Amino acid sequence: MAIKKLPQEEIDQQLSQLTGWTLEGGKLHKDYTFDDFVAAFGFMTSVALVAEGMNHHPEWFNVYNRVTIELTTHDAGGLSQLDFAFAAKADALS
Amino acid sequence: MAIKKLPQEEIDQQLSQLTGWTLEGGKLHKDYTFDDFVAAFGFMTSVALVAEGMNHHPEWFNVYNRVTIELTTHDAGGLSQLDFAFAAKADALS
Amino acid sequence: MAIKKLPQEEIDQQLSQLTGWTLEGGKLHKDYTFDDFVAAFGFMTSVALVAEGMNHHPEWFNVYNRVTIELTTHDAGGLSQLDFAFAAKADALS
Amino acid sequence: MAIKKLPQEEIDQQLSQLTGWTLEGGKLHKDYTFDDFVAAFGFMTSVALVAEGMNHHPEWFNVYNRVTIELTTHDAGGLSQLDFAFAAKADALS
Numbered sequence: 001m002a003i004k005k006l007p008q009e010e011i012d013q014q015l016s017q018l019t020g021w022t023l024e025g026g027k028l029h030k031d032y033t034f035d036d037f038v039a040a041f042g043f044m045t046s047v048a049l050v051a052e053g054m055n056h057h058p059e060w061f062n063v064y065n066r067v068t069i070e071l072t073t074h075d076a077g078g079l080s081q082l083d084f085a086f087a088a089k090a091d092a093l094s
Numbered sequence: 095m096a097i098k099k100l101p102q103e104e105i106d107q108q109l110s111q112l113t114g115w116t117l118e119g120g121k122l123h124k125d126y127t128f129d130d131f132v133a134a135f136g137f138m139t140s141v142a143l144v145a146e147g148m149n150h151h152p153e154w155f156n157v158y159n160r161v162t163i164e165l166t167t168h169d170a171g172g173l174s175q176l177d178f179a180f181a182a183k184a185d186a187l188s
Numbered sequence: 189m190a191i192k193k194l195p196q197e198e199i200d201q202q203l204s205q206l207t208g209w210t211l212e213g214g215k216l217h218k219d220y221t222f223d224d225f226v227a228a229f230g231f232m233t234s235v236a237l238v239a240e241g242m243n244h245h246p247e248w249f250n251v252y253n254r255v256t257i258e259l260t261t262h263d264a265g266g267l268s269q270l271d272f273a274f275a276a277k278a279d280a281l282s
Numbered sequence: 283m284a285i286k287k288l289p290q291e292e293i294d295q296q297l298s299q300l301t302g303w304t305l306e307g308g309k310l311h312k313d314y315t316f317d318d319f320v321a322a323f324g325f326m327t328s329v330a331l332v333a334e335g336m337n338h339h340p341e342w343f344n345v346y347n348r349v350t351i352e353l354t355t356h357d358a359g360g361l362s363q364l365d366f367a368f369a370a371k372a373d374a375l376s
Contacts, residue, residue, distance in 0.1 A: 037143070037236075037239070037240060038140050038143045038144055038147075038187070038240065039187075041140070041143060041233075041236045042136045042137065042140030042143070042187065044232075045135060045136050045139040045229075045233065045327065045330075046132050046133060046135070046136030046139075048225075048229045048327075048331060049131070049132045049135060049136070049330060049331060049334040050132055050334075051225070052225060052332075052334050052335045053132075053334045053335060057225050057251065057252045058251070059250075059251040060249070060251075061247070061249045062247075062248055063245065063246070063247040063248075064245045093132070093133075093136065131330075131333070131334060131339050132334065135327075138326075139233065139327065142233075142237060142319075142323045143236060143237060143240040144240075145319070146237040146238075146240050146241045146319060146320065147240045147241060147243070149241070151345065152345070153343070153345040154343070154344055154345075155341070155343045156341075156342055157339065157340070157341040157342075158339050225331070226328050226331045226332055226335075227375075229327060229331060230324045230327050230328030230331070230375065231324065233323060233324050233327035233328075234320050234321060234323070234324030234327075237320045237323060237324070238320055241320075281320070281321075281324065
């Protein structure tokens with residue numbers, strides 16, 4: 001998959017296709033809420049497997065039933081297609 | 095929670111309330127199928143958390159998208175209320 | 189387990205028994221570094237199981253091979269014995 | 283990585299380099315024992331991440347602190363280099 005930095009118009013266009021994702025400090029950002037810790041951490045484990053399969057890893061935070069994911073592509077110096085592909089997969093698992 | 099062995103009529107009655115669970119060799123048994131390994135192992139992790147919270151652990155098998163769970167209560171010498179509570183929680187997570 | 193807030197001298201004493209834990213904003217804080225994401229997330233899963241077993245959940249952050257854990261006891265309005273018990277278990281798993 | 287079936291002499295040679303692995307029904311087989319379920323399932327999660335990263339998945343069984351792993355390469359109709367690479371990674375995580 002391409003790891004070149006996407007131009008801003010492409011970022012805006014792809015962001016408009018996603019639900020609940022915003023740009024924060026140049027990173028893709030989303031807050032998820034689940035029923036409880038059991039559901040939240042089950043989601044995290046599925047996302048971790050996707051991350052390892054893509055070799056693309058999130059910055060993420062959890063407390064109890066809440067999970068925050070932030071995505072960027074360090075090798076590209078900004079957002080790449082990998083981040084949007086990852087975001088779509090995380091949403092499909094949530 | 096009670097860990098006494100349930101009488102057979104109670105087992106039959108509770109089993110009739112569950113979907114997809116059978117008795118095999120005196121244990122509660124169910125085969126689950128998921129879309130892929132990512133979904134299957136995310137489910138397993140949630141179930142593992144429930145197991146640790148209940149201090150009641152399954153015998154289980156996984157290959158790719160399939161998960162087989164078997165339940166019994168060693169301390170009770172057979173099926174107890176814990177096994178049916180566990181089965182209901184696993185179903186809710188699947 | 190007790191959920192009452194510990195007095196400061198007790199906190200200082202217990203903190204001195206731990207390695208790598210500090211107080212940040214009134215919470216117990218530690219940064220762990222692992223070989224890679226596989227090791228980091230395996231650790232997180234073991235810690236998640238401990239958390240569910242104790243019904244005491246961390247605030248935690250991960251990026252690739254780094255895991256940051258912060259602990260406090262909301263019901264106690266500060267640090268309780270649960271936080272120190274949790275910290276010791278996390279260290280034993282790391 | 284190669285997915286061709288290894289000749290028997292190559293299997294025997296590689297098997298002799300591993301500790302605790304045997305051939306059972308043509309599959310690589312090993313039984314692991316851990317301190318408790320928390321340690322066993324943390325190991326399984328790390329192994330699951332390796333599996334997804336390799337796109338090569340085990341047949342495995344767990345009860346409490348015991349994990350049994352069996353490996354074969356369906357596409358190769360027997361044992362391939364993938365199975366031995368997987369076995370070595372699982373051992374490194376145990």
